[in-house]
Amino acid sequence: xxxxxxxxxxxxxxxxxxxxxxxxxxxxxxxxxxxxxxxxxxxxxxxxxxxxxxxxxxxxxxxxxxxxxxxxxxxxxxxxxxxxxxxxxxxxxxxxxxxxxxxxxxxxxxxxxxxxxxxxxxxxxxxxxxxxxxxxxxxxxxxxxxxxxxxxxxxxxxxxxxxxxxxxxxxxxxxxxxxxxxxxxxxxxxxxxxxxxxxxxxxxxxxxxxxxxxxxxxxxxxxxxxxxxxxxxxxxxxxxxxx
Numbered sequence: 001x002x003x004x005x006x007x008x009x010x011x012x013x014x015x016x017x018x019x020x021x022x023x024x025x026x027x028x029x030x031x032x033x034x035x036x037x038x039x040x041x042x043x044x045x046x047x048x049x050x051x052x053x054x055x056x057x058x059x060x061x062x063x064x065x066x067x068x069x070x071x072x073x074x075x076x077x078x079x080x081x082x083x084x085x086x087x088x089x090x091x092x093x094x095x096x097x098x099x100x101x102x103x104x105x106x107x108x109x110x111x112x113x114x115x116x117x118x119x120x121x122x123x124x125x126x127x128x129x130x131x132x133x134x135x136x137x138x139x140x141x142x143x144x145x146x147x148x149x150x151x152x153x154x155x156x157x158x159x160x161x162x163x164x165x166x167x168x169x170x171x172x173x174x175x176x177x178x179x180x181x182x183x184x185x186x187x188x189x190x191x192x193x194x195x196x197x198x199x200x201x202x203x204x205x206x207x208x209x210x211x212x213x214x215x216x217x218x219x220x221x222x223x224x225x226x227x228x229x230x231x232x233x234x235x236x237x238x239x240x241x242x243x
Contacts, residue, residue, distance in 0.1 A: 004040035061080060062079055063089045067080070076089060177190075204221055205221075206225075207235045214229035215232065
């Protein structure tokens with residue numbers, strides 16, 4: 001875009017004496033001025049629906065005074081936080097920070113459909129049925145199989161797109177949370193406790209003494225004893241043998 005610069009100093013002509021040929025305003029001078037004005041106007045952006053080309057530069061702005069904002073909302077828009085760092089403010093407060101290190105969001109992040117992820121996606125979906133408004137979210141792999149999910153739908157309901165490899169879902173009635181591995185419920189957590197289907201494996205450990213460091217409720221074992229921490233730093237054991 002070009003700027004208009006006046007070619008002839010018309011005011012200076014007023015100070016010249018009458019009869020000085022330079023005092024006259026010539027048609028060629030006016031023509032040159034109007035041509036320069038026309039070029040400047042033709043290369044400027046319109047105030048309504050402008051079409052920009054090339055690189056546009058904006059002021060740095062601030063969180064309370066963004067450099068790019070909508071009319072009537074002077075404290076909501078884009079501004080520069082620092083070198084190569086963009087921020088988005090709403091009502092003068094930063095809600096989004098975009099830098100070379102990644103994206104930072106202040107507050108809750110919600111979605112109405114799909115976020116694309118490396119190797120799959122997460123789908124927040126609202127379903128209808130016996131209980132209107134039930135919903136679940138899930139992470140899926142590239143084959144559409146659920147690898148992790150949260151569901152407050154009817155207990156036992158799996159997700160569309162294949163057997164759940166490892167999923168959580170909660171019963172809308174019992175308020176429990178189940179762990180599903182390869183389509184089989186292996187554990188159920190509710191207000192009454194934890195129920196496990198299958199074996200429970202506890203790591204082996206031998207406390208150094210009956211007063212060794214420990215947290216009440218910890219259970220461990222070795223080749224000769226089963227150990228239980230009954231109080232802080234207080235262990236008891238029972239011998240185990242083959243039969």
